[in-house]
Amino acid sequence: MTSVEINIREAGVSVVTDLGRYGFTDQGLQVNGAADQFSAMAANILVGNGEGSPVIELTSILPFEMCTPEPVLFSITGSTGDITIDGINFTSRTPIVTWPDACIRIEPAQAGLRGYIAIHGRIEGDEYMGSCAYDSLINRGCKLADDQRLRVDGHCVQAPPHMTPCFPIRAPRELYSRHTPLGIMPGPELHEYPGFFDNISSQMRTVGAQSDHAGIRLEGTDAPRSRTSEILSRGVPVGAIEVPPAGGMIALLRGRPLTAGYPVPAVVARGWHSQLAQIRPGDTVSLIPTTPAQSISVAQRRRGELDILRKKCSTAFAASRLFSPRTTSMI
Incomplete structure (x- = not known):
């Protein structure tokens, strides 16, 4: 299998990840994985990989730069600033073929928190439990560092016959701002917070600095609880909104602990998980009551967008004979 080593010139805060480590929660292992699953899957589809292939997840408040010694097919999705290859401006959300010794630079984004880089082939990471x-x-x-060499197996591509580095294909556009509305549904302790949904929908909350891959802290008016009894620790899903004794709220992300003992009056619905993953400290958030039907509708629409994108990419790559005989598309 042919491989290439990508030179990570400026890593910022970035890691190699995939969609998560499933099936081991009974052994105490969190799922983790790409915080914005939609953007990670879209990035992989744009380069002909399987949706769950490893990607580079970068924190888009810092610059990132990498150099490719050979032509590679790559894509960038999620939150990004200006993208240049050897000083030439390029766009995100599209397949791009680099030339030899190309340097790709991604500037910090004005809004959103996480960007995703996929490269055709398989990015080498620290694989554990699958x-x-x-x-x-x-x-x-694998947390990336400046001047690190990152191996990509099975990367072989040929220059597209139209002789331009980009394909006329774009993944759905994501609009990021410093204010994000999130759809929420009732949690198991909603009954302990009288008028919670009425009060919460009229308030804006600020994302605190103590936010990370495990969860984001939502600062604002405390939600009064009608009980003072403690809760036994239990499993909590992505999007659970906890109310800790110190006040405020915590919306849990994919790196959350497996169990928690704080009351959960609400849960961010699945249709808004990608938006939740892109919120950065200092942003404001509105929590808007939604329904299971609305959440399912949003999730199905996003799934449909990925399916359409896959068909477009599969057709374009097959017609262009982009992939060399030594490798095949994973689509």
């Missing part, structure tokens, strides 16, 4: 998802609690995963 996944290379980064997990700081068990000290597993």
Whole structure:
């Protein structure tokens, strides 16, 4: 299998990850994986990879730069600033073929928090229990550093016959701002917070600095609870909104602890998980009551967008004979 080593010139805060480490929660392992699953899957589709292939997840408040010694097919999705290859401006959300010794630079974004880079082939990561998802609690995963060499297996591509580095294909556009509305549904302790949905929908909350891959802290008016009894620790899903004794709220992300003992009056619905993953400290958030039907509708629409994107890319790559005989598309 042919491989290439990408030179990570400026890593910022970035890791190699995939969609998560499933099937081991009974052994105490969180799923983790790409915080914005939609953007990670879209990035992989744009380069002909399987949706769950490893990607580079970068924190888009910092610059990132990498150099490719050979032509590679790559894509960038999620939150990004200006993208240049050897000083030439390029766009995100599209397949791009680099030339030899090309340097790709991504400037910080004005809004949103996470960007995703996919490269045709398989990015080498620290695979553990069937996944290379980064997990700081068990000290597993590949956190990138300046001047690191990152191996990509099966990367071989040929220059497209139209002789331009981009294909006329774009993934759905994501609009990021410093204010994000999130759809929420009732949690198991909603009855302990009288008038919670009425009060919460009229308030804006600020994202605190103590936010990370495990969850984001929502600062604002405390939600009064009608009980003072403690809750036994239990499993909590992505999007659970906890109310800790110190006040405020915590919306849990994919790196959350497996169990928690704080009351959960609400849960961010699945249709808004990608938006939740892109919120950065200092942003404001509105929590808007929604329904299971609305959440399912949003999730199905996003799934449909990925399916359409896959068909477009599959057709374009087959027609262009982009992939060399030594490798095949994973689509």
